Structure formats: C-alpha cells, structure tokens
Amino acid sequence: MIPRGHYYRDDVLEQEINCLFQSGYEFVCLLSEVANDKDFVCIDYRGCAVVVQNFKGELRAFQNVCTHRFNAIQHDERGNRSLTCQYHGWTFNSRGCPIGVEARVVSGSGGALDLCLPEYRIDTCGQFVFIKRSASDLTLPEFLGGYYAVLEEISQHLGPVTLFRSVPHKANWKVLVENVIDNVHCPILHRDTFVAFGFCRTPVEQTEIDGPHSSWHVPRVEIAREKLRARAMAHLDARAYKHNSFYHIYIFPNLFIASTEGASFYIGHALPIGPETTSLRARYLGPRVELKEAHRARQDVLDAQSEASGLRIVEEDRFILESIQRGVRLSTKPGAIVKGEPRIEAFMKTYVALMDGNASSRDKSSEAI
Numbered sequence: 001m002i003p004r005g006h007y008y009r010d011d012v013l014e015q016e017i018n019c020l021f022q023s024g025y026e027f028v029c030l031l032s033e034v035a036n037d038k039d040f041v042c043i044d045y046r047g048c049a050v051v052v053q054n055f056k057g058e059l060r061a062f063q064n065v066c067t068h069r070f071n072a073i074q075h076d077e078r079g080n081r082s083l084t085c086q087y088h089g090w091t092f093n094s095r096g097c098p099i100g101v102e103a104r105v106v107s108g109s110g111g112a113l114d115l116c117l118p119e120y121r122i123d124t125c126g127q128f129v130f131i132k133r134s135a136s137d138l139t140l141p142e143f144l145g146g147y148y149a150v151l152e153e154i155s156q157h158l159g160p161v162t163l164f165r166s167v168p169h170k171a172n173w174k175v176l177v178e179n180v181i182d183n184v185h186c187p188i189l190h191r192d193t194f195v196a197f198g199f200c201r202t203p204v205e206q207t208e209i210d211g212p213h214s215s216w217h218v219p220r221v222e223i224a225r226e227k228l229r230a231r232a233m234a235h236l237d238a239r240a241y242k243h244n245s246f247y248h249i250y251i252f253p254n255l256f257i258a259s260t261e262g263a264s265f266y267i268g269h270a271l272p273i274g275p276e277t278t279s280l281r282a283r284y285l286g287p288r289v290e291l292k293e294a295h296r297a298r299q300d301v302l303d304a305q306s307e308a309s310g311l312r313i314v315e316e317d318r319f320i321l322e323s324i325q326r327g328v329r330l331s332t333k334p335g336a337i338v339k340g341e342p343r344i345e346a347f348m349k350t351y352v353a354l355m356d357g358n359a360s361s362r363d364k365s366s367e368a369i
C-alpha cells in the first residue's frame with residue numbers, strides 16, 4: 001500500500017519527480033501535433049518545463065525557460081510560432097541558442113554557450129513522442145517493454161486530434177492513475193455512460209502487465225439501440241483496427257491510452273502540478289480512415305459524441321477523485337485494495353520499489369512484479 005501521506009506531501013512529490021518521472025521517459029505529445037515547421041507542445045509540471053518544437057522538420061526538446069530573464073518562452077500548451085520569448089524578443093534556433101544577442105549581453109553574464117537552452121533527448125514510438133531528462137542509458141524500447149509494439153501498432157490507427165482539453169483536478173496524480181486502472185468502479189459510477197454504451201457489464205478480459213505498464217479489454221455487449229448504432233458507424237466498417245471492447249493501456253507513470261472499438265481514441269496525460277493538483281490533458285481522436293465526402297459529416301457527429309461522452313466520464317470520475325483527495329487527508333485508516341485488481345497492485349509495487357531504490361524505472365519495476 002502507498003501511505004496516505006504520499007497523496008498530499010510536497011516532499012513526496014519532489015521525490016516522485018526524481019524517482020518516477022525524470023528517471024524514465026516522459027510523454028510529451030503526438031507526432032501529428034508537431035508535424036509542421038514551428039509547431040510546438042509544452043509540458044509543464046512540478047520541476048518540468050519543456051517545449052518540443054519543430055524547426056523546419058527537425059524536432060527538438062528544450063527547457064522552456066528563457067536564458068535572459070527566465071520567462072517561459074512558449075506560454076501556450078501547444079501552438080505554432082517560432083521559439084521566441086515574449087518578454088524581450090529573444091529567438092532561439094534549433095540548437096537552443098539565442099540568435100544575434102551575444103553583442104548585447106553585458107560581459108560577465110555568460111558567453112554564447114551559456115545562453116543556450118538545456119536540451120533533452122527525444123525518442124518516438126509510433127506517434128508517441130517522449131523525452132528523457134536523465135543521463136541513464138535506458139532506451140525507449142527497454143522502458144516500454146512489450147508495450148513498444150502495442151504503441152507502434154495503435155499509432156497506425158490514430159486519426160486526427162479532434163479535441164484537446166486540459167481538465168484541472170484537485171487531486172494527487174496517483175489518485176487519477178489508480179482510478180483509470182480500477183476495475184470495480186465502472187459499473188457503479190459510470191452507469192449512465194460506459195454501462196449505457198454496453199461496457200462494464202461483463203468482467204474485463206486480456207489483462208496484461210509488463211513491468212510498470214498494463215492494459216485490459218472491457219468487453220462491449222449489445223445494447224437496445226444496436227441497429228441504429230451500427231448504421232451510424234457503417235462508414236467505419238472497413239477500418240483495419242477493430243475490437244469489440246474498450247481497450248485501455250496505462251504507460252507508467254502518467255499516460256493513459258484508450259481505444260473504443262478502434263473507432264475512437266482517447267489519450268490522457270496526468271500532469272502533477274502540485275501534491276494535490278493535477279492537470280489532466282485529454283486528447284480525443286478519430287480513427288485513421290479514408291472518408292468519402294458524404295461520410296465526413298457522419299464522422300463529425302461520431303467525433304462530437306465520443307468527445308462529449310468522454311468528457312462526461314472524466315467529470316463523473318473527477319467528482320469522486322476530488323472527494324478522495326479530501327478523504328485521504330482526513331482518514332486515520334490505511335485504506336485497502338480488494339482482490340482482483342492486478343493493475344493497481346502492479347502500480348503500487350512498482351511505485352514502492354522505485355521510491356525505495358535508485359534502479360532504473362524499467363529494471364526495478366520488472367523485479368517488483
């Protein structure tokens with residue numbers, strides 16, 4: 001069990017960032033979001049301010065802190081603009097160095113090299129872009145283990161991001177993680193959403209745990225409006241990626257990937273802002289399919305429906321998670337994990353092992369499970 005204090009103590013979050021986040025690979029964005037010159041995505045959480053930016057086709061990751069007077073260079077979560085600070089206008093090149101400022105810098109405050117931004121290594125697996133801030137020689141395939149192939153495969157079927165939304169949660173990031181890998185709450189909390197859509201009525205299947213990462217399929221059963229539903233989705237019948245389930249993948253420490261029958265996708269990214277504050281960055285995506293013009297409007301309706309129901313489920317969970325955050329401070333009990341929650345058990349074992357030692361996230365967590 002993770003002690004209750006680990007859900008609200010500031011010093012624990014500090015340790016987690018070092019032992020769990022920075023020691024492995026940290027997800028930033030999808031390749032499709034930084035496909036064009038000047039596209040950028042930032043991640044911003046405790047001890048981490050990073051921008052991944054496209055420089056004429058080359059992707060670079062830098063600390064998103066101006067080397068002049070420490071302003072954030074990119075302020076938006078994502079967008080398209082040069083890497084130019086909005087305070088005094090310094091522009092940084094693809095090596096992270098400010099262009100043409102050396103002559104203006106007062107001597108003694110550093111030469112040109114000292115004005116360049118710290119750079120981080122970027123690695124990709126399919127569409128998924130990760131950075132590595134530590135100097136360890138852990139590779140991305142080693143870090144992802146069997147999920148490297150899974151992410152590569154699912155990447156081939158991801159369509160465009162149709163909605164990008166950050167949802168603030170007054171809860172510790174681990175409360176969000178434990179929620180998405182919790183098997184039991186779905187039929188109770190999501191009666192009007194998941195259950196109404198035909199999920200969570202039969203036990204989960206194909207639970208896979210590999211090192212710190214895990215997945216399962218939540219099977220779908222037929223619902224009353226099945227024929228209507230089939231008609232609305234008929235234009236997707238020929239899609240290459242199909243499964244009659246909600247397939248959920250957790251990539252340690254804070255990335256959630258879900259496919260609903262291969263017809264719509266969700267990517268959740270839990271950013272630990274503070275010990276009791278997490279920003280859930282939610283991306284909703286359609287499938288990668290060639291659509292006839294006549295089917296475009298139909299797909300737009302499906303995209304809008306999956307975004308709306310997805311956000312509703314996020315809100316159903318958020319209400320409970322914020323209550324948990326209050327309870328974890330008030331309770332004098334240690335809490336419990338019920339039987340049949342292998343993903344939560346795996347997460348907790350990994351967590352404890354990594355917080356106790358200095359081994360790499362992959363080595364230590366594999367030993368732990």
Ligand code: FES
Binds near residue numbers: 066069071085088090
């Ligand atoms: S703080 Fe960035 S240019 Fe001055």
Ligand SMILES: [Fe+2]
Binds near residue numbers: 185
């Ligand atoms: Fe939930």
